[in-house]
Amino acid sequence: MNDEVFPAVAADAAERLAVHWRALAAAELPVVPSGPPGTTLKALPEEPPERGEDLAEILDDTWRTIVPQLVHWQHPGFLGWFPTSNSPASVLAELVTAGLGVQGMMWSSSPAATELEQRVCDWLARALALPQRFAHSCGQGGGVIQDSASSAVLVAVAAALHRASRGRWREHGTEGRHRVYCTGQTNSCVPKSVRIAGAGEAVRVPLLPGTHAMDPAALAARMDADRSAGRIPAAVVATVGTTATCAADPVPEIGTVCRERGVWLHVDAAYAGSAALCPEFREVNAGLEHADSYAVNAHKWMRTGTPCSVLWVADRTALTDAMGLTASYLDNPAGEPRTVVDFKDWQVPLGRPMRALKLWYVMRAHGLEGLRETIRHDVRLAALLAGLIEEEPGFEVVAHRLGLVVFRRDGDARTRELAERLTGDPGVLCTPATVDGRPVLRAALGSPYTDEAAVRRIWSTIRRTAAAQD
Numbered sequence: 001m002n003d004e005v006f007p008a009v010a011a012d013a014a015e016r017l018a019v020h021w022r023a024l025a026a027a028e029l030p031v032v033p034s035g036p037p038g039t040t041l042k043a044l045p046e047e048p049p050e051r052g053e054d055l056a057e058i059l060d061d062t063w064r065t066i067v068p069q070l071v072h073w074q075h076p077g078f079l080g081w082f083p084t085s086n087s088p089a090s091v092l093a094e095l096v097t098a099g100l101g102v103q104g105m106m107w108s109s110s111p112a113a114t115e116l117e118q119r120v121c122d123w124l125a126r127a128l129a130l131p132q133r134f135a136h137s138c139g140q141g142g143g144v145i146q147d148s149a150s151s152a153v154l155v156a157v158a159a160a161l162h163r164a165s166r167g168r169w170r171e172h173g174t175e176g177r178h179r180v181y182c183t184g185q186t187n188s189c190v191p192k193s194v195r196i197a198g199a200g201e202a203v204r205v206p207l208l209p210g211t212h213a214m215d216p217a218a219l220a221a222r223m224d225a226d227r228s229a230g231r232i233p234a235a236v237v238a239t240v241g242t243t244a245t246c247a248a249d250p251v252p253e254i255g256t257v258c259r260e261r262g263v264w265l266h267v268d269a270a271y272a273g274s275a276a277l278c279p280e281f282r283e284v285n286a287g288l289e290h291a292d293s294y295a296v297n298a299h300k301w302m303r304t305g306t307p308c309s310v311l312w313v314a315d316r317t318a319l320t321d322a323m324g325l326t327a328s329y330l331d332n333p334a335g336e337p338r339t340v341v342d343f344k345d346w347q348v349p350l351g352r353p354m355r356a357l358k359l360w361y362v363m364r365a366h367g368l369e370g371l372r373e374t375i376r377h378d379v380r381l382a383a384l385l386a387g388l389i390e391e392e393p394g395f396e397v398v399a400h401r402l403g404l405v406v407f408r409r410d411g412d413a414r415t416r417e418l419a420e421r422l423t424g425d426p427g428v429l430c431t432p433a434t435v436d437g438r439p440v441l442r443a444a445l446g447s448p449y450t451d452e453a454a455v456r457r458i459w460s461t462i463r464r465t466a467a468a469q470d
């Protein structure tokens, strides 16, 4: 029965989404829900239904029960964390992907899914002006769509540990000797990945004085000391666009340190990497010729819905050696040339949805020019907000890079109180954080509906809230 009603219900869902987007654009909805914890749980029956229900009714319930209790990441007042992007093209592709229901774990499990992914990863590598060796078309490297930057780091670290130990980093005798380096500014997913990969605690390298970026000399000294003590430096994770302040580790110098010591370099550019679509922001790519792997979240700043994180590697065999396992039921059909790519060997899970379709739709529907305009628009809005903050007595801009503005009030207690008072404001969501041990507020521009008027509205809310404190 559901098959028959699908076209009508899907059309209704599409219409509801279009209405929802219009309401968001007009800021008619609150950015955060007002219900206390447990609101949604209370609204949902404890028992699952025994008999099938109407899709139309389930859709109704979605708007009645779920939507009002969501944080609206596409709201013009949403400036939290880093953006999670979206667009009609991406949504349409997700629908088609789900409808086709294919599983692209191997080339033979869905040839077009694999080859489309190869092509769009190469397209994106070109669009971002990445080094040639990251392209599938060059034969040795290539890109793969992961669910998240966290998974990209985990896969890269596992490949690095595998390469450094010939797969034996957890064996008796070598266990606990391998080291992975990052900084205290690295995203939390990095130390987590290092732990999961079985290399203990990531080593935090000191920062260059007065910055939030890794000190390459300190990195070299730490690696050499570790080696002298019988440890094995296996990987460095550098960040371009840290989560707290959008700082960039000096990848060219870090790359030299890694190359001289034969250590894997992964560059995490989950947020800032998208900026390289615009030639004027290509400094984010500096030093990538040294990187063994590189990741950008298309779902952060490329109008592509989550999850969609693209990981490129310079040497695909390093990945497939670490992640590739076969079983009789995963053998490629006899006679199939081994030139094909089996993406199951480039990631942790076996199964994989066809995520490439949404990147393909998005790149085609927006064109590179459209995607560049998104970046430029958000960078302009961030500059506007930073300027408004700078002009205001008693406020300070702590960091301002690309679409991120980090700011505080004079006095930590006031900043903390401002953050608390803003929590739950229907018109604005900023994320509190700590920088150099002091509280700050982060404002990341990236909602498709944030425009100049919205930025001025957001700023007047922040000012009004601050004034009410004093």
Ligand SMILES: Cc1ncc(COP(=O)(O)O)c(C=O)c1O
Residues within 6 Å of the ligand: 081, 082, 147, 148, 149, 150, 151, 187, 189, 239, 241, 242, 243, 268, 269, 270, 271, 297, 309
């Ligand atoms: C620099 C950086 N790296 C990694 C991540 C983790 O991204 P994901 O949620 O895709 O794992 C984030 C998230 O904001 C980030 O800012």
